[in-house]
Amino acid sequence: MKLIDHRNLPDTCMVKLTDKFRTKLFANLTANRLAEIFPNSASSFKYYKRGASFIPIDLFKQLLTLHSFGDSEINQSVLEIKKRLCGKPIKIKLPICASADLSELAGHTFGDGHISKAGRFVYVNTSKELIERVIHLTNKIFNNSIYRDYRKRKDGSISIHYPSALGELLHVCGCVKGNKFKQDFDVPAWIKSGNHEVKSGFIRALFDDEGTVSSTRIAINMAKSMELKWSLRKFFISLIELLTCLNIRSGNVVVCARRKNKNGTTAIGLLFVICGLEELRKFLDKIGFLHSAKQKKLKTLVNSVIQPNYHDGEAREIILNSMTGLMSTKDISKIIKRGMVNTRYHLKLLEEEGKLKKVVIHKSKWLWQLKDKSEKQVTSPI
Structure with missing residues (x-):
């Protein structure tokens, strides 16, 4: 799938052409004649004809309408591209097509990277592996060593x-330009419709930047202005859909933080998790991390969790037989060797059945104990 060719090059930039194609482009066209057709001076066209200056892309597209060149010839004629008036040129090979490498680079622009209003791509990280990975991706995609x-x-x-x-x-490939905190965005359409390698590349980059690995789960959380909470939720739902395409299930999107910024705006943080041995193993096999510390933690987590296969009700029976006084959800999860979400499910069922009692310590912490049989007895009034 072609994402960038001569037709959709950004008009904010300029191009350098091969000598052969530039000669054909300006053949039989004098500088004075071109100045009459287009809103540029004759002196400017003299520079363009000699190759002494890059040609503005919007003008380049208009000049192409005077000829009948083939797409392949036009794409091969573009050697370099640069931002107008400022910026260093970069070599480019058209067309630029959808690929796992490009989706991975795009993922980093949604994570710890950003594209400024002026168009400058900046990536920030403490991980040497990820810094080197971004450098490798830019060099590979654009076929040269970029400044x-x-x-x-x-x-x-x-x-x-x-x-x-x-x-x-x-930005032409669907990456966000400007402040991500204040903008609506979503996973680019070409990534949603891409193959498994394209999807996994995007997810890996984003989880490398924004994901965390704990003793029981993988989580990803991001923040946005309160007014755009719906946009961040939409973005996370798109991520969950990508994971579903890879047969990896995840939890629901929930609010994890809310804070007031110094400028008076309110930030909202959203989160979703991936837990359970089977889902964690799938994530490791199909996506994984390039961040070495996160990859090591995930491997340790998957290899250390050995879950027995329980028949219907067997896990709850083990819980009841193992209860000794007050016990936390985490302690019980270790007994049945299940994640926290699955353990809470069984505890809730036992509570509804009247077999366990929840003892609230304070509003964010509680313990569990066997419900006394005498508490279950109900006496009828005489």
Whole structure:
């Protein structure tokens, strides 16, 4: 699937053409004649004809209407692209097609990377592996070693800054340009309709940046302005749909944080989790992490959890037989070797059946104990 060719190059940029094609493009057209047709000066066209200056893309597209070149010839003629008036040029090979590498790079723009209003792509991370991965992806996709600016930050993280032309190209591919906190966005359509490698590449990049691995689950949480809570929920639902296409089930989207910013705006944080041995193993096999610490934790989690197969009601019977005084949900989950979500399900059923009693310690913590048989007896009034 072609994402970028000569037709949808960003008009905010300029192109450098091969000498052969540039000669054909301006053949039999004088600078004065071109100045009469287009709103550019004759002196500008003299520079363009000699190849002394990059050609604005909107003008390039208009010049193409004077000829009948084939798509392949036009795409092969574009050598470099740069942002107008400023920015360093980058080499480019058209067309740019949908791929697992491009979807992975796109995922990083939604995570710890961003594209500024001016179009500059910046990626920030403390992980050396992820910094090197982004560099590898940009070089591979655009077929050359792109200029980048390294900056070490006070918090120990490293930021890499790319020319604005790269960010403009990623924006054409569906990546967000500007402040992500204040904008509506969704997973790009070409990733939603892509193959499993395209989907897993995008998910891996996003979880590498924004995901966490605990002793029982994988979680991802992101924040947005309160007014755009619906947008972040929509984005997470799209992520869940991508995971479903890979046969990986996840939990529902829930609110995990709410805070007031210094500028008076309210931020809302949303989260969803992946838990259960089978789902964690699928995530490890089909997606995994490039972040070495997260990958190691996930492997340890999957290898350390050995879940027995219970028949209907057997897990609840084990809970009842193992109860010794007050016990937490976490303690009970270790006994039946199940995740917290599954354990809460069984405890809730036992509570509804009147076999367990919930003892509230405070509003966010409670313990469980066997319900006294005498409490279950109900005496009728005489």
